[in-house]
Amino acid sequence: MITTPGLFRAVGAPVLVAALLASATPSASAADAQPVYGELADNGTFAAGTTGWWSTGTTMTAADGALAATVDAGTANPWDAMVGQGGLRLRPGVRYTLSFDARASTAATMRATAQLDAAPHTATLDRTVGLTPSSQHFSWTFTSGIDTTAGALTFQLGGQPAATDIVLDNVSLTTSTAREGFYTDPGNNAAVWAGTHSDDTRAARIKASIGDHNTVKWFGDWDADGDPTTGIGAEVSDYVGAAAAEGRLPVLVAYNIPGRDCGGASSGGAGSPDLYKAWIDAFAQGVAGRPAIVVLEPDAVAQASDEACMNGGAEQRFDMLRHATRQLQQQGAFVRTYLDAGNATWTLGPDLSGTQGIGLEKMAYLLDRSGVSMARGVSVNVSNFDDTAVSDDYARRLAARLEADFGLTSRWVVDTSRNGNGGHVVPGSPDSGHVGFCNPAGRRLGVTSRAGSPGGAEYQLWIKNPGDSDGDSAQCPANSPAAGSFSPELAEALIDGS
Template structure:
């Protein structure tokens, strides 16, 4: 997945609750409406919002599930490679998100079920990335997605049907909110409406699923600007929180501060955040380079013990060793890159 350069801009029960938009919240929506109007969208009136999403934090004893992927296959197939031991110790041993990025409507339910069933059997929580929004990555290295929005929502129904009934973390469409520069007025409106509906579909299929919306990262949009976009995308009505630093390299402390600031702008004390710490052990690359930069390291291990009341978890959204699209096709596993990230 591509995240633009910083210089150019990386067990709960569902509770129904009514959210009253008081002075701060109303001001936020008015600012949001101004942004929408500037982009040619119809301004919507401010109104009370009823949410039907879960509100409890992930339990303190949460263990994230690691579904086998390309790195595990490589380790199994290369026991005598000099790089294997370090890659296995530092990366393959850690729970990582599973990406749903190939448009396969006929098999996505079974693919999701295989992960959520295995996680439930282990008493663990899977992290799944829905990465199927039309015009994904604005046609960049990770271009693709569903052919149109009706197909996207139909695919989301199939994806959600495989989420089971246990707790799950869903990372909803990386870069879908932070990266919209390629969209015209109608595409912008349709994308944001579809994000809201996708979250609702997921919650309806599995009330235990927590859905996090894209907030970019601390070197991209300001907290106020991304909060306006998140509001337009429906995070206040349909989301459980936000995520930042997906596939990027910014320091964890910077992302915690950024996430807390965005949540403050949103004005909803029940929203949380997750932060991608998979590749930020050395912090950001020089000049904000995002595409397979050299000399990076894996970061903090996945955990719910974040030290912040607003940050629900550190998770490995990007699977270390899978390329960004410069050293090879986006998503392809590179043992050389994995070894470098492992500290080799």
């Protein structure tokens, strides 16, 4: 760690103490009221002028969504002229990312730190950069070596050979967000298999290609029911907490709806609507307002249109899904819920207007009944094989339908775990027919979990864990393992695209 001598702050400088997550922690202390997860920098785009920022040894102003500081020549040290903000919660061992854009009216240097806001001013991040009249983007990920509720983010501007105007914009200090990367489930089936079969010649490549990239954990009736202290709530809390400790974003699948999979290979779920509501309540309490992506009940919405499956229970299912989306919504802005919307080739039968086809109007109706207005958006292609372009097209048209019919803005995530060869028997040939749902041959791994692209999915995620079997029913290839069981043969076929 680096100690910065001589650093000071004006006594009257404003101190940032936000309360973004006060409801997510049991204590009402000032420390717990500070932002801990997500975006820690206040007003980093300077849309609110200089609110939340202090300066010393320089004059700062805000214009055109940026902060400008005028630095006179003749200061001896970088810390003789500064802008910054304080009152930051920095936790030891947690990963953070600092990023910003900066430029100067003439060639200059600037020192950026994350540090204690009082003596001994220990810095856990200390970088000096060169600035030019052209704006540059800077970004560093670091692990905090200090534990404080009085951290500071400083931009030290002194020591310039000539009078200089320095401009800052898009300042961001984050932890446990997609910027830091997704949390890999250490207990995923591929990683566990590779670890227990180190003498198998396939183990190393399965670990490197799959086990190290399985960033989604499924929770269902194999987990304990009900009690948020000793059951599913504790399991979810432990998982989300482990991700937060690494500064990574966890992705969870809630998969416990009664009558799950309509009695198919992945059948099961809670024993009753009341038990499901207790389970999802505990699940949401386990997340506890911390950053997380939740994919909610794959297939449950689409299957609600199947009366043979529902047997008169569609209204109960809608009620359970609305309850689930509401509970997760109440966890706050750091929790992003995506209600599952099937896939691009799931035919729901005639639309409400009587038109045959994919059933966009019907799917939009089902999603609305299921509480999608309380979710961030929808998930598509979960455990399926359609390529990302096909899935984006479906989700884009579905989002337009939701907006037209219900005035809803819907984003989406795409399961890319096994869509590297698309979902057609002959990749790229739509007329050749769609592959079956259960362990089809010729599929390949898709891109690993990442943020999406403008106009497309918000995230591309490995939701289905590659190598985990789709089931062993009559529709599956002979000798397929039971649903959810890991198969090195399936895993290697996905790696090779064979």
